Amino acid sequence: MLPFEHTWLPFIYLYSLGGFLFLIGIWIIFRAKSIDLRRSHHRRWLFILIFGYVWYFSIHALLNLAALDVIRPVVVLYGLAVEFILFFVGMRIFRTKRMREA
Secondary structure (H helix, E strand, C coil): CCCHHHHHHHHHHHHHHHHHHHHHHHHHHHHCCCCCCCCHHHHHHHHHHHHHHHHHHHHHHHHHHHHCCCCCHHHHHHHHHHHHHHHHHHHHHHHHHHHHHC
C-alpha cells in the first residue's frame, strides 16, 4: 500500500488550495457585482461552476480509491453516472424556473 504522503496528501493539497482560490474567485465575482442571482442564467452558471468543482473533486477521489483497491473500478462509473444525472436534474430545475419567470 502506498503511503499517505504519496496518495492523499497531494489530493488534499490540490483541492484545499484550489478550493480556496475558487472561493476567492467567486467572492470577487460577488464583490464586483458581476453576478445577479435574480437572473436565471446567472444562477445556472454559478451552479455549473460549483458543480464542476465538485465533479472533478469526486472523479479524482473515486479514481484514487479505485487505484488503492478500496473500491472496485465499476463503482467509479456508478458514481459518475449518478453525478451526471444530478447535473441534468439541476439544469432541468433551472430551465423550468426560467420558463416560469418569462
